[in-house]
Amino acid sequence: MKELSVNHLLGIKYITESDIQLIFETADHFKEVINRPIKKVPSLRDITIANLFFENSTRTRLSFEIAEKRLSADVVNFSAASSSVKKGETLIDTVNNILSMKVDMVVMRHPNPGAGVFLSKHIGASIVNAGDGAHEHPTQALLDTYSIRERLGDVAGKKVVIVGDILHSRVALSNIFALQKLGATVKVCGPKTLIPKYIDKLGVEVETNLRKALNWCDVANMLRVQNERMDISYFPSTREYTQQFGVNMELLESLDKEIVVMHPGPINRGVEITTEVADSSQAIILDQVQNGVAIRMAVLYLLASKIKNYED
Numbered sequence: 001m002k003e004l005s006v007n008h009l010l011g012i013k014y015i016t017e018s019d020i021q022l023i024f025e026t027a028d029h030f031k032e033v034i035n036r037p038i039k040k041v042p043s044l045r046d047i048t049i050a051n052l053f054f055e056n057s058t059r060t061r062l063s064f065e066i067a068e069k070r071l072s073a074d075v076v077n078f079s080a081a082s083s084s085v086k087k088g089e090t091l092i093d094t095v096n097n098i099l100s101m102k103v104d105m106v107v108m109r110h111p112n113p114g115a116g117v118f119l120s121k122h123i124g125a126s127i128v129n130a131g132d133g134a135h136e137h138p139t140q141a142l143l144d145t146y147s148i149r150e151r152l153g154d155v156a157g158k159k160v161v162i163v164g165d166i167l168h169s170r171v172a173l174s175n176i177f178a179l180q181k182l183g184a185t186v187k188v189c190g191p192k193t194l195i196p197k198y199i200d201k202l203g204v205e206v207e208t209n210l211r212k213a214l215n216w217c218d219v220a221n222m223l224r225v226q227n228e229r230m231d232i233s234y235f236p237s238t239r240e241y242t243q244q245f246g247v248n249m250e251l252l253e254s255l256d257k258e259i260v261v262m263h264p265g266p267i268n269r270g271v272e273i274t275t276e277v278a279d280s281s282q283a284i285i286l287d288q289v290q291n292g293v294a295i296r297m298a299v300l301y302l303l304a305s306k307i308k309n310y311e312d
Helices: 017-034 059-070 091-099 115-122 138-152 170-181 197-202 210-216 238-245 249-253 285-311
Strands: 048-053 074-079 105-110 126-132 159-163 185-189 219-222 260-262
Touching: 017 059, 017 138, 017 170, 017 285, 048 059, 048 091, 059 074, 059 105, 059 126, 059 138, 059 285, 074 091, 091 105, 091 115, 105 115, 105 285, 115 126, 126 138, 126 285, 138 170, 138 219, 138 260, 138 285, 159 170, 159 210, 170 185, 185 210, 210 249, 260 285
Parallel strands: 048 074, 048 105, 105 126, 159 185, 159 219, 219 260
Antiparallel strands: none
């Protein structure tokens, strides 16, 4: 059996193109499973997974939880907002306490970039990064690129523009790494204040005119404006942002070709995209959600296989 080159999923940066293809092939199999009347498989029956969320999350946490339950894993949920972390307990203490309960894998979201990497060096469990600050969100990038492959047949050779708040987005960085590893060309588009200074070092072009960007691309991934990460104002007003960087049906229909529209959610309807666009046949937003479960099942299954092989 083919296996991943890594023992943790800490970021797209650390995995290879063949890792990504293996995750996709495994997700194809699990996608069939979740469309059956009986959606459960016993693959991870002996594995205990702890979901540690030090930041609020609804969609990612639910998606992981459904994936874990579909694989028959034992699941421990831990929300740091209501835990001893508030009383000053450190990350390692928290995790060691959970590991002493004999947990095999940890799915973690944390506000600090690199928290997963730090943890992987100090504890024996397999770590899946469910988002670390504005750094990486690997499973989101995997499900996004998988959804492009599903709709367009392949990722290689495709042109993808990521629109919006690139500066605060872990989704943007992980997507850039994944798309480039799979042979796509990436541009970013947004207000200059929301484009990071290092972007050119990633081999990504910046386009500040949305219409030009959309006419160029095959796929537009619309990011939400992350108001919760902004301590200063990066653009004059939401209304102005929408006028310059929001997508409505009129704009979509005026393009030279039909493009695919994506959004990692949650959508600020009427800001990045209108309701009409979100619900149109060009949008694959609900496919992304469904694919998220299959991709996370694939990641957990492949990492757990490495634990089992190691124990055997």
